Amino acid sequence: MRWGVIVFPGSCDEQDVYDCLKQEMGQRVKFLWHKDELAGHFDCLVLPGGFSYGDYLRCGAMARFSPIMRGVIKFAGQGGLVLGICNGFQILCEAGLLPGSLVRNIGLQFVCQPVWLRVEETDTPFTCETKKGQLLKLPVKHGEGCYYADPSTLERLRKNRQILLRYVDAKGKPTADANPNGSLDNIAGICNESRNVFGLMPHPEDACHKLLVSEDGLKIFSSITAACAKTEQLHA
Amino acid sequence: MRDQKPTGYSEPPVTPARVASHGITPEEYQKIIEILGREPNYTELGVFSVMWSEHCSYKSSRPYLKLLPTEGPHVLQGPGENAGVVDIGEGLAVVFKMESHNHPSFIEPYQGAATGVGGILRDIFTMGARPVASLNSLRFGSIDHPRTRYLVAGVVAGIGGYGNCVGVPTVGGEVYFDECYNSNILVNAFTLGITKKKRIFTGTAKGVDNPVIYVGSKTGRDGIHGATMASESFSEEKEQRRPTVQVGDPFTEKLLMEACLELMEHDYLVGIQDMGAAGLTSSSTEMAERGGAGIELDLSQVPLREEGMTPYEILLSESQERMLLVARKGTEDDVKRIFDKWDLDAVVIGRVTDDRQFRALFHGTEVARIPVSALTQEAPVYQRPASPPANLDEWQRLDVSTVAEPKDLGAALKRLIGSPNVASKQWIYRQYDQYVRSSTVIASGSDAAVIRVKGTEKGLALTVDGNSRYCFLDPYVGGVLAVAEAARNLACVGARPVGLTDCLNFGSPENPEVMWQFAQVIHGMRDACVALQVPVVSGNVSFYNETDGVPIYPTPTVAMVGLLSKVERVVTPWFKSAGDLVVLLGRTREEIGGSEYLKVIHGMVKGTPPWIDLKLERAVQNCCLEAIEKGILRSAHDISDGGLAVALAECCVSGPDNPLGVRIDSHEMIRGDALLFSESQARILVSLEDEKLPELREIASEYHVPMEVIGRVSEGRFVVEPLLELPVEELRSIWASGLSDRLK
Amino acid sequence: MRVKIFVSLKSGVLDPQGKAIERSLHSLGYIEVQDVRAGKYLELNVEASSRAAVEARIREMCDKLLANPVIEDYQFEIQGD
Amino acid sequence: MRVKIFVSLKSGVLDPQGKAIERSLHSLGYIEVQDVRAGKYLELNVEASSRAAVEARIREMCDKLLANPVIEDYQFEIQGD
Numbered sequence A: 001m002r003w004g005v006i007v008f009p010g011s012c013d014e015q016d017v018y019d020c021l022k023q024e025m026g027q028r029v030k031f032l033w034h035k036d037e038l039a040g041h042f043d044c045l046v047l048p049g050g051f052s053y054g055d056y057l058r059c060g061a062m063a064r065f066s067p068i069m070r071g072v073i074k075f076a077g078q079g080g081l082v083l084g085i086c087n088g089f090q091i092l093c094e095a096g097l098l099p100g101s102l103v104r105n106i107g108l109q110f111v112c113q114p115v116w117l118r119v120e121e122t123d124t125p126f127t128c129e130t131k132k133g134q135l136l137k138l139p140v141k142h143g144e145g146c147y148y149a150d151p152s153t154l155e156r157l158r159k160n161r162q163i164l165l166r167y168v169d170a171k172g173k174p175t176a177d178a179n180p181n182g183s184l185d186n187i188a189g190i191c192n193e194s195r196n197v198f199g200l201m202p203h204p205e206d207a208c209h210k211l212l213v214s215e216d217g218l219k220i221f222s223s224i225t226a227a228c229a230k231t232e233q234l235h236a
Numbered sequence B: 001m002r003d004q005k006p007t008g009y010s011e012p013p014v015t016p017a018r019v020a021s022h023g024i025t026p027e028e029y030q031k032i033i034e035i036l037g038r039e040p041n042y043t044e045l046g047v048f049s050v051m052w053s054e055h056c057s058y059k060s061s062r063p064y065l066k067l068l069p070t071e072g073p074h075v076l077q078g079p080g081e082n083a084g085v086v087d088i089g090e091g092l093a094v095v096f097k098m099e100s101h102n103h104p105s106f107i108e109p110y111q112g113a114a115t116g117v118g119g120i121l122r123d124i125f126t127m128g129a130r131p132v133a134s135l136n137s138l139r140f141g142s143i144d145h146p147r148t149r150y151l152v153a154g155v156v157a158g159i160g161g162y163g164n165c166v167g168v169p170t171v172g173g174e175v176y177f178d179e180c181y182n183s184n185i186l187v188n189a190f191t192l193g194i195t196k197k198k199r200i201f202t203g204t205a206k207g208v209d210n211p212v213i214y215v216g217s218k219t220g221r222d223g224i225h226g227a228t229m230a231s232e233s234f235s236e237e238k239e240q241r242r243p244t245v246q247v248g249d250p251f252t253e254k255l256l257m258e259a260c261l262e263l264m265e266h267d268y269l270v271g272i273q274d275m276g277a278a279g280l281t282s283s284s285t286e287m288a289e290r291g292g293a294g295i296e297l298d299l300s301q302v303p304l305r306e307e308g309m310t311p312y313e314i315l316l317s318e319s320q321e322r323m324l325l326v327a328r329k330g331t332e333d334d335v336k337r338i339f340d341k342w343d344l345d346a347v348v349i350g351r352v353t354d355d356r357q358f359r360a361l362f363h364g365t366e367v368a369r370i371p372v373s374a375l376t377q378e379a380p381v382y383q384r385p386a387s388p389p390a391n392l393d394e395w396q397r398l399d400v401s402t403v404a405e406p407k408d409l410g411a412a413l414k415r416l417i418g419s420p421n422v423a424s425k426q427w428i429y430r431q432y433d434q435y436v437r438s439s440t441v442i443a444s445g446s447d448a449a450v451i452r453v454k455g456t457e458k459g460l461a462l463t464v465d466g467n468s469r470y471c472f473l474d475p476y477v478g479g480v481l482a483v484a485e486a487a488r489n490l491a492c493v494g495a496r497p498v499g500l501t502d503c504l505n506f507g508s509p510e511n512p513e514v515m516w517q518f519a520q521v522i523h524g525m526r527d528a529c530v531a532l533q534v535p536v537v538s539g540n541v542s543f544y545n546e547t548d549g550v551p552i553y554p555t556p557t558v559a560m561v562g563l564l565s566k567v568e569r570v571v572t573p574w575f576k577s578a579g580d581l582v583v584l585l586g587r588t589r590e591e592i593g594g595s596e597y598l599k600v601i602h603g604m605v606k607g608t609p610p611w612i613d614l615k616l617e618r619a620v621q622n623c624c625l626e627a628i629e630k631g632i633l634r635s636a637h638d639i640s641d642g643g644l645a646v647a648l649a650e651c652c653v654s655g656p657d658n659p660l661g662v663r664i665d666s667h668e669m670i671r672g673d674a675l676l677f678s679e680s681q682a683r684i685l686v687s688l689e690d691e692k693l694p695e696l697r698e699i700a701s702e703y704h705v706p707m708e709v710i711g712r713v714s715e716g717r718f719v720v721e722p723l724l725e726l727p728v729e730e731l732r733s734i735w736a737s738g739l740s741d742r743l744k
Numbered sequence C, D: 001m002r003v004k005i006f007v008s009l010k011s012g013v014l015d016p017q018g019k020a021i022e023r024s025l026h027s028l029g030y031i032e033v034q035d036v037r038a039g040k041y042l043e044l045n046v047e048a049s050s051r052a053a054v055e056a057r058i059r060e061m062c063d064k065l066l067a068n069p070v071i072e073d074y075q076f077e078i079q080g081d
């Protein structure tokens, strides 16, 4: 399948995503410059982590207006898969592709540490290769990762089972201590209603090799490749 | 030429008072007049003052720095360039350096530390290397000092705020708290980059008429005279008339880094250098010096952020995120196109000449003309008087028999591992992105950090160390131990040293006692570098770290880089499973002089630091390295601050999973507190499975390393027969919260 | 004309920064302080024919970029004419 | 009384955030905008007998904690009485 990794000014993790997909998974990956229009065929677009536009004003607020985002929004509207990691998640929220917003960590400090995540839903292209309740160990590293949405939005997220990942302790309990940033309901990752756009704060691309924090990040990417393989079979 | 003034601005006359306020002595002023054959104008005075400042000219330290060994089979670039370069094989090279940003960080901790990181990053990518890992070495006043919490919070947030934003992981460092830093903290920032051996760039200006190109942020009135500030001591009233602090812009730095690295993929460049201390002045003159050329700048072309800036201000501004390039004539537009893509200014502001002159024009008028060599090689060099501190004997005198052994050694251990210098530093490194670049194999929390070199089987290990209390009590030994501990930290993860960089933080060189300490530390470092065969490839000197005449402890910080030929063989310091044997490589002696134990438990800074036999140190390290390379060890941890007991406790509690216990039964016949807390050097604590013991014995005897099986990893309890027994969970929580609780 | 824009968090959204500032103010002895809210402050100049024109443009800028309606409210003041 | 405090960078001090916001406003077509400066906005309530008393206290708080005199200036408005 074909992956596009979007490079904004201030993106930091684009190379990590690229290496993970190419080196660890043998995928076809292309960098896409934010000033260009989206052109060519892609199965999944990744908005990587980093500090687009320095995160000045608000995380993701300026990147959302980059020329390529028009194409990304259209692509998502047509059911294309879009994955936003950390700053990418923030951009997707600012762009309205995902509900809610990511605000300053409750502890006011940047937080970098491995965390435990519980897979809440598996009927999405991003988690289909995992099991409900399965624990993943991935690093978080952000200063504005506290997920906020108004009560009605939150209710909708629960009703539509759009909450895909929650921060939990080593035993799988979503406790306050296990929540690194004060996110409502320990939310670490959500998808949109049509389940083709996924944003998460933790970094799967930094947990893709036995020498690193873990290899659990590969489960997210391999879910996506598996999902695409299925849809291709359908079309074939 | 001094009567012809460009329209629109006028310079103040050069008076003896102004000469003095620029930190130029009457003798130095005479020398300037001889060189120019006339009096300098105000702009030229400013140029001399920064280029002849201690910070830029190293006038007090140069004679001593010559003593350090800088050569080695793999050294591609030693001191003298923006950073050192070492060959790591497979066509790759590592580029690294450490820089101090002490005074700015005390005035404005967040911005001071942030811009310190920005500066060292530019030193690395200016050489053509992509920065891949950073360290930081910090010194703060007593944790109880009213200002300390504010300074720690600001400095750490600043380092993270900048480093995280540019996408370079901060993978390690060190931090110490001591009264001697109460009003002069230290912030030393280290960065390492990786590049192709064949693609190394230098700060050189050559080729007559090649364009000089300014790239990056616009120039404002930031930090004018930062270089001279770094060359003066603090005093309360100086803190009042604060200099304009520089504000860092990590976003622009990130763009600048990407643009420069992209530019370096083409062959448009002749030379490139960042504008650090003394900004445009030092970058342009140093480039001309290296290229044996002259340089002509048209200051009216420099992109400005503020109205009405004078040539003096433009030349001396220390605005951040700026670089100076010399490109091949005719490639100007290609260069511009690349910086355009990244939304950055790139402006031709001058040309290379062959007259060996530094010339600055402003709206068509020459405002400065100085021989390049006058600002570089011919800068003054001083053989400053040096003499041992009057009270040295007093400081070193310690009669151990007068040191009462605590009745409750368990309580002593608890106090020690909860003390700020020993407790977990997680509160700090949690604020740093340690994982970006997906290469971090061992992040902060181990003896040394380890990153993988993508596309190879290799790994790089990084550590920074320096115990200033040792240096205060015996600067020679302190210098030796700083290098020895750094190398030992590398050995513990399985890496062989390839080179080191250092920051030498001292008081005023005009104080003979400080100068003596400086000389002693250098001699100590030299001897250790020779014995352990580690070349010094770059470094930095920071003098005038004192307040109202009281110098800080002599504080050399040594950052060492090591290579693992097979990174998957890496070993971590914490115990792995109950039942494993615990073995001590090296021997424990009754050495509590200058120890953390003596300071924390007995409130004394006295005695002489531990004795060191460099042959044994080397043997212990090689023994550990071979054992790791043969895959015998499950853990290895260096024994430093707090001695054996603290090292054991760290092995039990510092791992990612639940803490393990240990049961120790040593036969060393010395008093209990010495056995537990003495900081004897050349010791490494390892754990392994029983069946591996014979192999380890073999290696140890081959290197003539004394080793003792001192106990076993267990569960639940921390036991040292017959001295103490504690629940390990209690130790863990004290260690984990010792620092964070004090910083809340 | 000179425009001052104040962006503050919606009342529902928790404001850890405001809380932290309040805490340190209290610990410094300023116990009379309550309900500290932290926000953003922007100042800018605009070329424009009329106050009304400016107002419309500024409102646009805020809705589009300067404030995030999910979490933030904004006010602004226009000076001079 | 309700107090509004505006903390902004001293003129001459580099304001990366303001610079970036201005850029992005221009690229959105708001080319009439100039000299964007970004700062902090604080709102708080104070119990106090008189306006004058409040003023003195607020000035103290700003000097001590709320603004960083090295790089920032501050203004404030007091409402009600």
Ligand SMILES: Nc1ncnc2c1ncn2[C@@H]1O[C@H](COP(=O)(O)OP(=O)(O)O)[C@@H](O)[C@H]1O
Pocket (backbone or CB within 6 Å): B136, B137, B138, B170, B171, B172, B173, B174, B175, B421, B422, B425, B428, B429, B443, B444, B445, B446, B447, B448, B449, B464, B465, B489, B638, B640, B641
């Ligand atoms: N300022 C800092 N930044 C990042 N990591 C730090 C800092 N200070 C200490 N650390 C980390 O905490 C751990 C303990 O530090 P230290 O006690 O100096 O180790 P050692 O004594 O083995 O050199 C190390 O892994 C070090 O990298």
Ligand SMILES: [Mg+2]
Pocket (backbone or CB within 6 Å): B174, B464, B465, B466, B640
């Ligand atoms: Mg250390």
